[in-house]
Amino acid sequence: MKSFILDIKRNKGLYIILIPVILWFIIFAYLPMFGLIMAFEDYTPKGGFLGSKMVGFKHFMDFFNSVYFGRLLRNTFLISFYNLIFGFPAPIIFALLLNEVSNKVFKKTIQTVSYLPYFISLVIVCGLVADFTASDGPITELIVSLGGKRQNYLGQAKYFRTIYVLSDMWQGIGFSSIIYLAALAGIDQELYEAAQLDGAGHIQRLIHITLPGLSTTIITLLILRMGTMLAVGYEKIILLYSSNTLKTADVISSYVYRKGLEEFNYGYSAAVGLFNSVINMALLIISNKLSRKFTETSLF
Amino acid sequence: MKTKKTLALLLSATLCTGLLPVTAAMAEESEKPEITFPLEEPITLTAWRVSPTSDPKLGITTFNDIEAVQAWEEATNIHIEWQIPASGQEQTNFNLMISSGDYPDLIWDIGQYYVGGLDKAISDGVIIPLNDYMDNYLSDYNALISQNDFVYRDCKTDEGNFPAVYFINTPDQGPWYGMVIRQDWLDECGLEAPVTYDDWHDVLTAFKEKYDAKAPLALNPNAGDVFNVFSAGYGVGVLGASGRGFINVDGTVKFSPIEDGYRDYLSMLHDWYEEGLIDPDFYSNTSFVYVPTDDLWATGNAGAWPDIYSLIDMRPYMGADEENQDMNVVPIPAPVKEEGDQLHLRQYNFTRGTGTCAISTSCEYADIAAAYLNLGSQEKWAWLAYYGVEGDTYTVEDGKPVYTDKILNNPDGLSANDAMIKFCFRSAGMYIWDRELQTAGPKALQAINEVWPSNADGDYMMPNITMTSEEANRYSTIMGDVNTYVQENTTAFILGDKDFDEWEDYVETLKDMGVEEAISYQQAALDRFNER
């Protein structure tokens, strides 16, 4: 505590700048956190946080004992995992490839175009995905002409995750690559010129200059990504799944959403949400630790 | 969306265990001063109500933009300040309004949105029971619901409260949902209208062969067929929005998806799926709930489907492609196993509608509010709401209100239905639903009055029951998983991914999930309803 006060004294200017930010976090992020108490009660809107019946860990036990617990965990994890290993590097590679383009008009065109899908609302994107993968949709036609089977691809359990991840990538690559492009633009051109004089090839320059230049950005985003590992949003899942794909598509959030639909059970939803948050926090802390150990970059 | 509403409807439905003892209200009656409209001093009431429309072309952003509402305001001297939630987010907005503890004077639609039912809304201190007003300020409403014993009980709760002023269908409403078939295809194939499932099989096969239809029968066996019109012949209901699979066989509650009839029904659908008689993609068409999507009916891919009565006459004009502009869609009775079978599952003749309006505990002018809500049960006021201003939007012919061309052939090109929304509103009390028949086509009238009721009644449908909050808690915990399991397996059985040898396992699993416990809660609630 003493050293904290000393720190404040020493960095008075910085702490003054920080005050409004800290205040904002206390009011709009920490104050509402009292609401997490809902996870331990049969919350009713009328009863409020203090007036509702406390039920302890009942909601957690209900969730762990649900016949779907294992399946939900697996689906959530797998979708996140595929999204991580395919969806995370994709914008980096895209940015690097774009960076190799010297024709300005071409580069700008591709970049602008890549960014468009981000603006189409999720409902529409899912509608397009369903149309395009229906048994007479353009994508299905393409697969059939390549010798594939004519069927409704979105309706098949084994293709659900592929379609989910690919459509996510389609929508997000361009927008996510912006941050990397900005970082690439920030790398000192003199470094490249010096390397070139030393006779370094393109590959060497990529490895020794470009990637290290991007590394902080990449690692920061990767750690953040780990923290949202199990946070697969329900909206897209619900828009895409059907009774035939539930076995691969149903995730924790969509389950909670359906539960809420049946019973308006805020307590249960809060409990599952809390469970999700705890796991995410663990993942975030672990990846932060690993990152600090191996790359000297960390969030905190 | 549908399931949510239906559950809210079920939960909000009322029961009562006994007659309310005569209360002090009777004695007080004489002391209540009379309230006459228009009031001498204008007052303002606040009200929460779901938006009349979100259609931008009507230019209605709040109820006060509607001429009939303005006419009510003038005639009562009561100004209403509306709180209108954004469309599609009503439940969220409602829950937040309730949690904030800051209630408007009048809460419309509370029956659909209050989680746990209206008895709970009263015990939670959100709304006031109207019992004390039934014999004085609400006397016309009281008279309206007293006409029918079933309705009277239905408008009361378990605890004997009158929680709100309900919308009472005036007159009774027939089934507005049922099967339709393309008569032009039947004629071209030289076939009679099918009666039994076997007839249907032959007709659908003919459709398949002659027109290469993708889905001769457009049906969504999971979410769709909300009123069980296709499964009724097997004596079972489906999980669709309205039935949720529970049926009431002469006072005994059954959960259809574990009944043998359901297995036989699925077995038939499985055969039909194999033969290509139903939509091969049915399981992925999630937007097919009440009526088939355009890619099925509008493009000659479907020959029969469940439909809403008012849409039948409009079918070809609603977007059929060029080859199907001449389609002749007609209503047809639900299929039966044997000719002459009487069916007991179809849309119920609900005499009590879903609409409600309650008075909140924050209302300072509860007496006036009650008297105000009573107006909708008087014909003259109900007409002012549902038909608008006499001479402008309606005239009286033979003692009956008839819309003028301002509604029926709107000069600004609005459809009759849009014009009704723009100029009229729905007041609580008499719900004059049959006004829409003035715009209904001949086939719609035939469907609702003759064809669909012809071989079916609603005897097996569950009435509006209410569970206690403990029951409701357990029930919903169980049913969330059960419904998912049933949906998944319904699809698997139809597709053949699961063999019917596994039926017993499937039923056992459902029992392990506690489906019998859930049935017992439904049964208890039904018993309370029937015991009155």
Add this chain to the structure above:
Amino acid sequence: MKIKQSPSRIAFLVFNYLFLALLGFLFIAPVWHVVMASFSDAASLTSHTGIVWWPLGEFNIGGYKIVLNSPSISTGYLNTAFYVIVGTLISLLLTTMGAYALSRNTMKYRNVIMLFLSFTMLFNGGMIPTYMVVKNIVHLYDTRWAVIIPSAISVFNLIILRTAFSQVPESLVESAKLDGASEWTIMFRIIVPLSKATIAVILLYYAVGIWNSWFPAMIYLKGRDKYPLQLILREILLLNDTGVMTTSADAVKNVQLERKLVKYCTIIVSTLPIMCFYPFIQKYFTKGVMIGAVKG
């Protein structure tokens, strides 16, 4: 100085151009589909399957007429303009302040504070408690500020910005300090100008986020007069969605022929302005404004 390209380099470049062109096609095709569909004939569109390469039937702006005829659309545009401009400025200011203070390593406890902020990324109280705070504690209910303030800071953006700030060489800051510059001066005169590219990215993130946001408006606003464009358009979309029909028979009659068309027009109306905004920001990414050494 021109260096001869090796054959493998040329092969790579050819591949790269082709591959990016293919990607470009994949990105644009569905968007093109939406644009063309929005000008199509309503009836042809309803029964069409597959990609719409060119307006179906006669060129038709009927869908746009329906969408733009709404009296609330123009208020929606104005409200959204306010939310985007004021909201982005406030968000950017707060985020910059937080990121700046936490990027200076003279601050011993910055990691503890960072943890305090990061924690909120994972745990939040949920909708109802936040609503109660906004309504009963800070009393922003039914004001325009309720749409802007409660969601002003994104920890994610703050972290990205902090990372960028921390890459500015410490020596620059120290020499400024020796010259007697205050923290505010250092922040706005040295750090911010050196991190323009990242600031541009964050600005874009915030602006796009606010442009697309509708949820806070939905829960904190009482009347349609303050609704942003997205909320108004959502209502139009919903109206035209058969999937959300109500159980009442007469409400169902709203089904209309144009619904698919209106859907496409709504997308264009709601996304075109923000798409046009992008090129203005884009120039900051390509100029390479950040100078000085990469993180040491």
